[in-house]
Amino acid sequence: xxxxxxxxxxxxxxxxxxxxxxxxxxxxxxxxxxxxxxxxxxxxxxxxxxxxxxxxxxxxxxxxxxxxxxxxxxxxxxxxxxxxxxxxxxxxxxxxxxxxxxxxxxxxxxxxxxxxxxxxxxxxxxxxxxxxxxxxxxxxxxxxxxxxx
Numbered sequence: 001x002x003x004x005x006x007x008x009x010x011x012x013x014x015x016x017x018x019x020x021x022x023x024x025x026x027x028x029x030x031x032x033x034x035x036x037x038x039x040x041x042x043x044x045x046x047x048x049x050x051x052x053x054x055x056x057x058x059x060x061x062x063x064x065x066x067x068x069x070x071x072x073x074x075x076x077x078x079x080x081x082x083x084x085x086x087x088x089x090x091x092x093x094x095x096x097x098x099x100x101x102x103x104x105x106x107x108x109x110x111x112x113x114x115x116x117x118x119x120x121x122x123x124x125x126x127x128x129x130x131x132x133x134x135x136x137x138x139x140x141x142x143x144x145x146x147x148x149x
Contacts (some may be wrong), residue, residue, distance in 0.1 A: 001033070010040060013048060013072075014135065023144075024036075024142060024145050026059075026139055026140060026142060027139075027142065028084075028121070028133070028139055029131050029132070030084045031131050032057070033058060033059045033121075034058050034059075035059050035061040036048055036058075036059075037061055037063070038045040038060055038134040039063040039146055042105070044064075047066065047072075047074070047075055047077070047080075048060055048077055048079060048081070048122060049074055050078040050113040051078060051079060053079065053130040054079050054124050055122075059122055059127075060121070060122045061119065061121050062119065063146055063147070064118050064120070064124070065087065067116045067117065068116050068118075070116075071093065071112040071113070072111050072112075072120060073110045073111075074102035074108050076099055076137055078147070079101060080098060080099060080124070080126075081124065081125055082096070082097050082124070082126070082127050083095075083096040083099055083120060084120065084122070084128065085113035085114075085117035086117055086120070087117055087118060088113065088116075089139055090119060091136055091138055092134070092136055092137040092139070093115040093116075093117055093135065093146055094112075094113040094117065094135075095133060097125070098129075104109070107110045119139060139149065
C-alpha cells in the first residue's frame, strides 16, 4: 500500500475510533449500549417517536430531575421496546418488556414504574430477555452522561 494511502487509512481509522469513544454509552450486566440522552422536557416528550428502527446495541436514556414514580407511553412510537426504570442509585426497579408500538394517540396506555425512578432506558424489545436482566441490576454510565461518576 502506498504511503499516502496508508496515512489516509490510519487517519480515517483514528478519527472513527475517536468519534466512537465520544458517543455516550451505558453498561448493563456487562453489555454496552450507545445511547441518545433525553434530559430536557422537550427531549423526553419526543423520545423515540416517529422512528422506524433502533439500531442493535443502541437505546435512549431519559434522565429526570427527581426520583419519583414515572410512567411512559408509546404514543407515535413505531418500535417495540423494553422500558427499564432505574432509581437514583441506578438500580433497576421496574421492567416493562416487549411494549408494543401504539398508533392510538392519546388513547395509548401508560407503562408505569412500580417504584420511584430517576433514569429510564429504552432498548429494542427482547433485549432485557436476551441478556437475562434481573431487577436490582446496576446501570453504569460511560463518560459524557450527566451525573457520570
